[in-house]
Amino acid sequence: MKKFLTIALLLIVSNLAAAKEVKTDLNTLAQDYFTKMMATQAPNATAQDIENFLALMTDDVGSTHLPYVTDDSRQPDGKAQMRQGMSFYLGAHTEYSAKILNTFVFNDTAIAVRYRNSAKGIHPQNKQPINYTSTMMDVLEIENGKIAVIRKYHE
Known part of the structure; x- marks a missing residue:
């Protein structure tokens, strides 16, 4: 009886552990990334x-956008830095x-994610047309289902 209970408990514990391990659907994440990125660039974009x-x-996300930003080091405040940079261009x-x-x-x-984009507007710093x-x-x-580093390349 003890063997049966031990085996049953092991099966339950292993099933619970497996249930907690969530696999991220990277195709869905790619589409989600693109859709949400586009929304930040729209004329009516909000905070x-x-x-x-x-x-x-991730909170320590690293990002490059060559040739403008070349350092993709992950910093503890990476998300905060990205928020600040994106907010500067919000509504441009x-x-x-x-x-x-x-x-x-x-x-x-x-x-x-390879995409074609086009934009018009006014640069917020130098007031020149974009x-x-x-x-x-x-x-x-990707790390633990979150984007940890972004590298942007122009064709």
């Missing part, structure tokens, strides 16, 4: 759109559109 986007990230666009061209999933550690169309690829490193 809440930035928060929705940042909710996908009068027009914005983007379309996913491809997504690539690399096991459970990385995603690449007008661009570009093809981008964001490579996202």
Whole structure:
């Protein structure tokens, strides 16, 4: 009887442990990232759109956007730094559109999202017109279901 109870308890404990291990669907995360990123660039973007986007990230997220930002070091306040940078540009666009061209999933550690975007607006610092169309690829490193590093590349 003791053997039976021991085996039953081991099975229950192992099933509970397995139930807590949640696998992140990286295709869904890629789409979520793109949708929430687009919302932060829209002419009517809000601080809440930035928060929705940042909710996908680790607190120490690292980010590059070559050639403008070259250091992707993860810092304890990485999310706060990203929030500050994104808030500076919030509402700078009068027009914005983007379309996913491809997504690539690399096991459970990385995603690449390739997209074409275009924007018009006024740069908040130098007040010069913004007008661009570009093809981008964001490579996202994933850690425990969250985005830990973002690397933006221009084609």
